[in-house]
Amino acid sequence: MLRYTPWAWAKLLHLRDRGDTEIGGFGITSTDDLLLVEDVVLIPQRCSAITVVFDDAAVADFFDQQIDLGRVPEQFARIWIHTHPGTSAQPSHTDEATFRRVFGRCDWAVMAILARGGAATARLRWNRGPGADLALRTEVDYQRPFAGSDQEHDLRRQHRRRTDGARLHPVAARNRARTRSVAEPPGGGVNLWSRDGVKRLARWQESRLGTP
Numbered sequence: 001m002l003r004y005t006p007w008a009w010a011k012l013l014h015l016r017d018r019g020d021t022e023i024g025g026f027g028i029t030s031t032d033d034l035l036l037v038e039d040v041v042l043i044p045q046r047c048s049a050i051t052v053v054f055d056d057a058a059v060a061d062f063f064d065q066q067i068d069l070g071r072v073p074e075q076f077a078r079i080w081i082h083t084h085p086g087t088s089a090q091p092s093h094t095d096e097a098t099f100r101r102v103f104g105r106c107d108w109a110v111m112a113i114l115a116r117g118g119a120a121t122a123r124l125r126w127n128r129g130p131g132a133d134l135a136l137r138t139e140v141d142y143q144r145p146f147a148g149s150d151q152e153h154d155l156r157r158q159h160r161r162r163t164d165g166a167r168l169h170p171v172a173a174r175n176r177a178r179t180r181s182v183a184e185p186p187g188g189g190v191n192l193w194s195r196d197g198v199k200r201l202a203r204w205q206e207s208r209l210g211t212p
């Protein structure tokens with residue numbers, strides 16, 4: 001089951017209904033439950049009715065910010081959420097291809113879709129061993145407390161910063177400076193737990209998201 005907090009769900013509905021295009025981002029999950037979405041973060045993107053292409057610098061900034069907030073990639077880079085302007089929440093061929101390309105090397109990932117008509121789907125892909133696909137129910141967990149107004153304000157402010165000028169705002173600039181001082185992980189493999197590994201993953205993901 002893929003669960004959303006009431007705050008994350010409300011934000012997702014709001015984003016879905018703001019435009020006529022698909023809109024996409026990442027689900028941010030709780031430390032103790034990687035299938036409980038506590039926030040939805042949009043990445044600056046070009047959208048059409050059927051596609052979403054993330055901006056590369058924005059993805060890198062997003063990864064930087066999340067690492068800076070003390071999160072690990074499992075909490076912010078595994079649940080791909082996007083909306084459909086119509087009534088169907090079934091993944092398109094493009095969605096399936098994107099999901100395979102971008103998340104195919106992660107141990108696991110979730111593709112979640114919310115249609116304007118209200119339908120929602122979520123599927124967990126497990127890539128270890130023979131691999132498996134698991135359909136997940138989508139639920140809003142109303143047991144969770146609603147976010148207070150202060151937190152809501154903070155989230156809005158962060159979101160505005162991210163969407164208005166993520167490349168310029170001081171936190172992102174500081175993150176980039178810090179990233180450069182981190183050594184390459186030994187062996188040359190992508191170490192998802194290091195800051196540098198996350199940057200490389202971001203570049204890698206972008207190169208695939210940008211390829212139709």
Ligand SMILES: [Zn+2]
Nearest residue numbers: 084091092095
């Ligand atoms: Zn789609």
